[in-house]
Amino acid sequence: MPLKPEPKHDHGILKFPQGFLWGAATSAxxxxxxxxxxxxxxxxxxxxxxLRSGQACDQYHLYEQDFDLAKSLNHxxxxxxxxxxxxxxxxxxFNEKEIEHYKKVLKALKQRGFTVMLTLWHFTLPKWVxxxxxxxxxxxxxxxxxxxxxxxxxxxxxxDLWVTINEPGVYIYETYIARQxxxxxxxxxxxIKSFLNLASAHKKVYNFLHQSFPAGKPVGxxxxxxxxxxxxxxxxxxxLAVSLNDIFINHLFYFLTGKTHDFLGINYxxxxxxxxxxxxxxxxxxxxQTHDISDLGWEVFPEGIFDVLTDLSDDLPIYITECGIxxxxxxxxxxxxxxxxxxxxxxxxxxxxxxxxxxxxxxDNFEWQMGxxxxxGLVEVDYQTQQRIIRPSAKVYAEIIARGGIPHNLMRFIxxxxxxxxxxxxxxxx
Ligand code: NOJ
Numbered sequence: 438m439p440l441k442p443e444p445k446h447d448h449g450i451l452k453f454p455q456g457f458l459w460g461a462a463t464s465a466x467x468x469x470x471x472x473x474x475x476x477x478x479x480x481x482x483x484x485x486x487x488l489r490s491g492q493a494c495d496q497y498h499l500y501e502q503d504f505d506l507a508k509s510l511n512h513x514x515x516x517x518x519x520x521x522x523x524x525x526x527x528x529x530x531f532n533e534k535e536i537e538h539y540k541k542v543l544k545a546l547k548q549r550g551f552t553v554m555l556t557l558w559h560f561t562l563p564k565w566v567x568x569x570x571x572x573x574x575x576x577x578x579x580x581x582x583x584x585x586x587x588x589x590x591x592x593x594x595x596x597d598l599w600v601t602i603n604e605p606g607v608y609i610y611e612t613y614i615a616r617q618x619x620x621x622x623x624x625x626x627x628x629i630k631s632f633l634n635l636a637s638a639h640k641k642v643y644n645f646l647h648q649s650f651p652a653g654k655p656v657g658x659x660x661x662x663x664x665x666x667x668x669x670x671x672x673x674x675x676x677l678a679v680s681l682n683d684i685f686i687n688h689l690f691y692f693l694t695g696k697t698h699d700f701l702g703i704n705y706x707x708x709x710x711x712x713x714x715x716x717x718x719x720x721x722x723x724x725x726q727t728h729d730i731s732d733l734g735w736e737v738f739p740e741g742i743f744d745v746l747t748d749l750s751d752d753l754p755i756y757i758t759e760c761g762i763x764x765x766x767x768x769x770x771x772x773x774x775x776x777x778x779x780x781x782x783x784x785x786x787x788x789x790x791x792x793x794x795x796x797x798x799x800x801d802n803f804e805w806q807m808g809x810x811x812x813x814g815l816v817e818v819d820y821q822t823q824q825r826i827i828r829p830s831a832k833v834y835a836e837i838i839a840r841g842g843i844p845h846n847l848m849r850f851i852x853x854x855x856x857x858x859x860x861x862x863x864x865x866x867x
Contacts, residue, residue: 449845451782451857458552458793459838460514461507461815462759464559464603465523467802468496468503475522476567477560477805480619488808494800495823500542502825506816507799508549510831511838515546516758516795518556518603519592522563525584536591543595554758554795555592556600556659557585557642560608560618560805571620572608572631578638585642589649597654600702600758601642604661605635606686617806636693643697655699659758662687662703662749664741668712668721678711678718687749700792704759705745708738729772732763733811739776746784746791754792757781761797763804763811770815770830771850778843779860786861796834800825 466472470493481489496503507515523535546553558581562571566580611618613628643656665682667675691698711718722736729737746755762773778794785791801814809820815831818824833850837843848854 449857450840450842451779451860452842453782454785454792455841456792457841458514458554458756458795459834460512460516460551460554460793460795461799462516462554462795462797463496463799463802464518464556465520466490466493466559466561467798467804468494468800469520470495470497472520472522472561474526474564475520475561476564476571476619479564479567484808487810488806490803492820492823493803494818494820496800497538499823501545503800503816504545504549504551506825506827507551510815510827510835512551512799513838514552514554514793514795515799516554516556516600517542517546518559518600519588520561521558521566521581521584522561524588525563526565527563528565528580529583531587536588539588540592540595543592547595552597552793553595554598554600554756555596556603557588558601558638559603562619567620572634572638573624573627575630575634578634578641581638582641582645585645589646593650593653598700598756599642599646599654599656601639601656601658602635603659604704605632605639605658605690607661608635611806632690633693636690639690639694640697643694655754657698657700657702657756658690658694659702659704660687660690661707662705662745664705664708664738664744666708666710666744668710672713674713674716674718675711678713682709682711683748687745698753700754700756701749702756702758703745703749704797705742705757706735706760708736708741729769731769731811732765733807735763737762737769737773737776739773739780742777743780743784746781746789747787750784750789752790754790756793756795757791758795759797760794761813763813765812767828767830768850770828771833772852774830774834774837775843775847775851778837779855782842782857783861783863 466477472478519539525531566577609628609632612621639658646653646656663686665679667679669675709720710723712721760777762770764770781791798813800816801812801818803809804811815828817826817828
């Protein structure tokens with residue numbers, strides 16, 4: 438059959454590489470509902486009602502429907518996590534029924550043709566592990582490894598990319614500094630021990646996955662990476678603050694875990710500028726200067742994703758394991774998707790090996806201490822009925838995927854037109 442000539446407007450497409458993974462991400466506790474055996478569930482009982490996960494999105498039962506939706510929206514990949522506390526609700530006692538459940542979930546993804554990225558730990562611990570000190574306790578590394586050794590052989594056939602752990606730095610920050618997450622406490626030593634134990638858990642699981650499945654699938658972790666900037670370009674104090682934060686927040690985990698990454702998984706949400714008052718650098722709120730802001734007050738700063746991608750780029754492939762906006766204003770999500778993806782395309786153009794993008798999140802879900810109010814989903818969830826309602830932005834994303842890039846006609850969503858050529862020719866900070 439002769440090839441169809443390209444439609445005229447295709448020339449304006451901001452193209453992504455062939456084989457690029459397009460999808461969305463979720464995590465078990467945030468969507469499944471009724472994770473009664475973990476530390477978060479216990480923690481939530483002390484909170485006002487709407488800040489409890491409860492049924493969440495009931496994805497435990499509705500997963501097929503949700504995967505059908507993702508498929509209908511052209512996604513070719515999906516990131517999700519399994520819940521340790523369901524599989525091992527009591528020490529050393531593995532629940533075979535739950536293992537079967539996760540096999541069914543993962544099979545359902547494969548049957549629909551998705552590339553599956555699976556996270557083994559996404560913030561929640563079985564209650565019994567938390568009661569013994571959680572990540573502060575060196576034993577937890579052993580418990581986690583035992584859990585991984587049990588579950589991985591059962592599900593390995595259905596997983597294409599492994600994410601060992603999610604955002605260790607955020608976990609430490611929320612538990613020991615902001616103290617809003619389970620077992621919150623002030624303890625510098627606890628914080629250091631937890632971070633080191635998380636690094637050790639990552640390394641052990643990486644080695645296990647490679648030793649047991651030698652021709653195995655790529656293994657990485659998902660790291661929350663921030664874009665830092667000085668307020669005044671030539672302020673040494675501000676530059677120093679940028680470098681120190683970059684080292685401790687963005688690079689330390691990689692430093693501790695060395696070569697145990699087959700890819701870099703980047704969660705990008707934040708841009709921070711440092712301004713000094715007297716001699717002290719302070720993080721300043723820059724949202725006033727931007728056009729857009731999320732419902733959580735988080736700045737929308739697309740250039741930041743270009744910044745972190747070029748900063749982290751070395752010879753490893755990169756997946757954007759999370760990137761998204763909490764907003765009930767879907768025009769914002771349209772602009773977010775288009776402008777952030779423009780910057781990803783630009784990073785690819787300058788040589789960064791980006792292989793995939795997982796929008797956070799497929800559906801609205803339980804946003805930890807913030808409850809159900811933040812709406813991150815491409816698909817809205819009516820929590821009264823568990824009905825899923827596709828947002829227009831999900832269709833914009835679907836069109837981008839179908840076209841393999843951002844077609845020029847979608848630029849209308851960002852209020853001005855800019856050609857693919859112009860985007861790619863941008864200097865670092867337009
Ligand atoms: C990153 C976390 O991995 C996820 O659990 C959270 O919901 C999103 N950030 C949004 O805050």
